[in-house]
Amino acid sequence: MDRPPAVAQACDLDPPREAAMNAIPPSNSPIIAAFVAHTPGSAAAYAEARTHFPGGVTHDTRYVRPHPLAVSHAAGARKWDVDGHEYVDYAGGHGALILGHAHPAVTAAVAEQLAKGTHYGANHALENRWAELIKEMVPSAEMIRFTNSGTEATLMALRVARAATGRAKLLRLRGHFHGWHDHMAFGVTNHFDGTPTPGILEGLSDNVLLLDPNDEAGLAGLMAAHGGEIAAAILEPTGSTYGQVPLRESFVHALRAETARHGVVLVFDEVVTGFRVAKGGAQEVLGIRPDLTTLAKILAGGLPGGAVVGRADLLELLDPERAAARGVEKIPHQGTYNANPLSAAAGIATLGILRDTDAIARAHATAAQLREGMNGVLEEMGVPWAVYGQHTGIHVFTNWKGLRVTPRGFDPLAMGYADLKAPRGSQTITKLLLALRTHGVDFSPWPGGPVSAVHGPAEVEATVAAFRAALADLRAEREIP
Secondary structure, three states: OOOOOOOOHHHOOOHHHHHHHOOOOOOOOHHHHHHHHHOHHHHHHHHHHHHHOHHHOOOHHHOOOOOOOOEEEEEEOEEEEOOOOEEEEEOHHHHOOOOOEOOHHHHHHHHHHHOOOOOOOOOOHHHHHHHHHHHHHOOOOOEEEEEOOHHHHHHHHHHHHHHHHOOOEEEEEOOOOOOOOHHHOOOOOOOOOOOOOOOOOHHHHOOEEEEOOOOHHHHHHHHHHHHHHEEEEEEOOOEHHHHOEEOOHHHHHHHHHHHHHHOOEEEEEOOOOEOOOEOOOHHHHHOOOOOEEEEOHHHHOOOOOEEEEEOHHHHHHHOHHHHHHOOOOOOOOOOOOOOOHHHHHHHHHHHHHHHHOOHHHHHHHHHHHHHHHHHHHHHHHOOOOEEEOOOOEEEEEOOOOOOOOOHHHOOHHHOOHHHHOOOOOOHHHHHHHHHHHHOOEEEEOOOEEEOOOOOOHHHHHHHHHHHHHHHHHHHHOOOOO
16 A cells, blocks of 8 residues: 655654653652652552553553552542642543533532433433534534544544445544544554554555645645545544644645545544534634534543534434435444433533533633743743643643744744654653642643633642742753753
């Protein structure tokens, strides 16, 4: 198969190098020693977890040496570990909790439904109301199919696209994450040349075409060569990792034009951006109508749940009568917990608040204040890093290549994904995350995180102070100039 060349092999670590970078950081590090002393309960919990789970974690991004946090409870923008320490939280339920932890209206809705039953194995009124809200808010949602997760949603969207077009190939962007099923398990953090990761069939990966983000010339060439073979093009519409590697709006519009020209189903993966970038997701802001959209996270208010929404003529391939009327076999789809009443109740409560209040706008404003405050610290301390992002996103650029950058003059669109994403296991990033935790802030590992509607001035002040202290710790260990 013809594979577009990979241009960022620096991030495609070979196994020995990756293993070395994931080794336990030096034991003489004061940052690591302080974190270990601060979190003995988490260390004990991790020691037990390693007897149960591969790597001692149940989600890859929670893996960090010497050990991850073990959390006991959370409320609003804060959470507490098993040692009783409080943290400003920027994990946000992996992006699911735009209203923060244990929002009273959401927990009340779930509690009310819990008393009525968790699973009917039947249709119910809540799924209809949930669907009505989605159709009201998401511009392209003509029909809806609920799933259990975002991974299941992207899997279903691609299956629908292949059934509708009769084509085999998929177009993806390097670095974009769409879940962990077989079509998506390479070209995200490694294997940027399209070769399969362990357990993935070569024949399957041969049907995936990878393209560099923002490469309009490459897009035109790839579509000219393969447009008639491609069933679907799927992307994170603001860029990978919620805009850590941002996409130019012109590129997304070009992709919409090319897919329409060649009859390719355009799939917006809005698992992260849905109901976060705007009430109608990134598609509302971009003014683009994708053919299919995948949703999860905020969709279900912090409980498990996902959906594929989009064109009726595509999703009716799941309808026995409509598929038969078109003379085709319907696409089978099950899922024990699809649209379960608890997730529906949480989703309805959450979407109702987002629709009727300024919660999204508040989260955007707080994120902008936080980016400004953190960049002020970088300038004050003379650290050649930058904090950037859009909407509710916070991304810390740690300048692992030593480029000439200034915090407030930084333009991520001028850089490629191989520059913006540091190699996995970066010692500097690991120490930054551990130092921030010791100082009371828990960032997501890229590093950064989503801001919620309940983060406010107190959280901004605490985070900026922790960032300043963490940078001082890094400088003391000569991790930064």
